[in-house]
Amino acid sequence: MSSIIKLCSSLSSRYNPRLIVSRFTVQPRLCSSVKPSSGPSSSSDHDLKASHKVDNFERKILVWTGKYKSVDEVPKMVSQDTMERARNRMRIKIANYMMAATVVGCLIMVYSGKKAAERGESVSKQNLDWHKSYQAKADKTEKDYASKFEHMAREGAEAAKAN
Template structure:
C-alpha cells in the first residue's frame, strides 16, 4: 500500500551517509512497515543509528553541525519580543540561533497578515456604512461623475472663449 517510491529510492534511504537527514529519517519508519525487496545490494549495507553522533571530526556532515548564531538587529529584537520568545528587549541576547530567528520571523509574518486582514475587513465595513449613508442623502457615483464632467466641460469652454 505504501509502495509509492521505487526500489532505488528505498536503497537511497538505507544509505548510511544519508541517515541523519531529517526527511529521510522520518520517512524511513514509513518504509520499514512495507517489506523491502532483497534484489538491491545497496539496501543491505550496514546502518548506524540516526541519533548516534559521529566519532571522527572528518565524518561530520553539514547537517550535523551545531546551529549557527546570527547577530540580532533592533528589528529582530522587536520581532522576538512580539512573538513572545523573550519578555523584553533587554532580555534578547546579541546572538540568536538562526532557526529561532527564522521561526520568529515566520510567526511574525503570519501575525502581520492576520492583522492586515482584520484591518481590511474593518475598512470594508466602514466603506459600506459610508456608502449607505451617501445613498440615503441621494448621492451616487453616477451623479458625482456627471457633476465632475459638467464642471470640466464648463472650464474647458471658458478656456476656449478666452
C-alpha cells in the same frame, strides 16, 4: 539472513548502498546496522547553532513573538532557526492584522456607500456634475479667448486704416 548480507554486498559494489529498489519504488535502507547519534552532546555544537547576530529590530521581534520577556534578556547571538521562527510568526501576525484591517475598511466603505445612496449621491451623478463643471469652464475660457481675438482684430483693422 546470509542472503540479505549477500544482497547488500552485491548491491554495494554496483549501486548506491543506501538504496534498495523494490518493485518500482526506491526505499532508503541501510545495509549495515549503523546506529544514529542521539543528538548534539557537546557545547561546541550548541555554539555553532547560535550563529545569528541580533540587531535592535530583531530583538523587538523576539520579544513581540514571546520568545523573550524583555529586550534586555535577548542574547547577542541566537540560532538561525530561532530567528527564522520569530520572523515567520511576526509575518503571520502582520498578515492577520492586515486582513482584519481590510475587513474593517470594507465594512466602513459599505456603510458610507449606503449613507451616500440615502442622500441621493452616486458615482454616475458625480461624474455628470464634474463633466458639466468642466464644460462650463471650457465654454468660459473659449468666450474669453474669442473676445480677446475680436478686440485684437478690431485694433488691427483700426491701425491698418490709420496707415
